Amino acid sequence: MEGALELLTRSGLLSLSAEELGRQLLVERSDLRVILVRPADVPAYVDHGAADLGIVGKDILWESPGSHYELVDLGFGDCRLVLAVPESSSFDGPDTWPPMMRIATKYPRTATAWFEARGQAVEVVRLHGSVELAPLVGLVDGIVDLTATGRTLRENGLRIASVLGSSTARLIANQASLKTRTAAVQSVVSSLREAAGGDR
């Protein structure tokens, strides 16, 4: 959220503090209405047209592709989606994987597609939090999770075996908003694109 608010300030669209938005969830200012929702819910608001534009991590978009337009890589919120296994594990590249891999993740769709593309049979256990624990107690062979620095993984005795993809924050737009409110939406898009350092 900080990254998004900083970008909004830098773009000159509006300046808003995290406390203020966190307290109110919905702020209206200078012709803009800003809403705060959980990251995973951003595509829902945008795809259904409740929001014209959304700022959300690419990791969420992998997991829930929809009818929105993905317009700009905003550059902040760097992180990687990785396959992490216990330090002691012998798993490394695909050659070392077992016939049936068990993994825990908050990203079942992305993880399944990635393993399937590599011809690996996989059983995905969908968890909602503290995914790092799952391999330590023997629930799964490894986890697919998001990491920025890898510290949490190391602290839990896990190491990165493969990187599934890198993610940054993206600007997404509702398909109808782009077409029916072109001028207003495009002007916000170009302000944000400029602030994000895009050259187009």
Next chain:
Amino acid sequence: MRRWGYRHVITPLVESMDVLDLGLGVDQRRRLFKFTDLRGEVVALVGERTVPVARLVAGKLRAAALPLRLCYAGPVVSTDEGRFHHRRETYQVGAELIGASGPVADAEVIALAARCMEATGIRRYQIDVGHAEFFHGIMDAVRLPDDVKGAVRSALVARDFVGLESLLEGTPLKSAEHELLLRFPALRGGPEILEAAGALVRNRRSEAALTELSRVRELLVGHGIGDVVILDLGAIRDFDYYTGVIFEGYGPDFGQPVAQGGRYDGLLAKFGRAAPATGFVVQLDLVSEMLTRAPRPPALPRIDAAVAWTGSGLNTALRLGSTLRLFGMRAIVDTQSRGPAEAKAWWRALGATNLIHCRGEADVSWSSDGQRTRTLPPEQVAARLAGGLS
């Protein structure tokens, strides 16, 4: 649609998979509800009705001269693929003009779609008109290795412009077409956009598409809907299916198109009767959702007359009911005998404009909103009501 000479056809809700396989893409096939019938044949509930109509035209109607103008209405079903609330069943009204090619036919179908949207009660709407060949031409002309081309196409269809940009950045060759692809969502506007795009493209297919779009736009002005038409060269649709002019209809403040259509000249040949074709659907369930959420949702039409009776008034009531309906009014004749006070209560509950109470063969009273009750000869009732309504 009847007024445009489109004949109503009824196609089955359950179709053989063999038929649907011929006409549908892989993704569409995957989304069908499939099951087997008693003979073990795989059948499916239709997910759209253009393919069944195409089969009809190539089959039962094969002797009918082209062009054929057909329309249909009905539910279509698809499995839940979305993450959110996603409709399994939608109600579609559609029309197909089969056997006619060229801008005049394209414009006719777009204008008909516009009038259908109006008929549903949408007051403000917009129709975006694009052309599939514009995209095909660019993809032909853009200088990229085949695998990158495939990836570019997928990124565009997924509307992932960040992915598209990084794909194109990685290639050494730059052309006007690169720039066009990156600006795809912004390639929209009035006739000036055609000139702007014309200056950038250097391939026959895209140029031909621009010429055709320009003609279609002129014709739509002729149809009287020039002011709702926006040209959208960056329209992203199913490019394997559509072969020419494509369009989408948007209502106010609604996050998705409520109507869509376009030219699909390749489909009929798959059923053995090659013919150019164009058509559209309006998603009535989306329209109704949009209208009921509007600031002034449409009300149900009012009943014009509540016809009550006691004793021997029933015959008069039945006769009056028929007469009023002949005049085009909505009339309800009561199913039970009621006295004056009860009849008034029944009238209020119905919310009808007028109460006609038949107390005998020739004894009729008429009450109306804001007027005192009057006694009338039965033969005058229809005329008085019709006069009051006009």
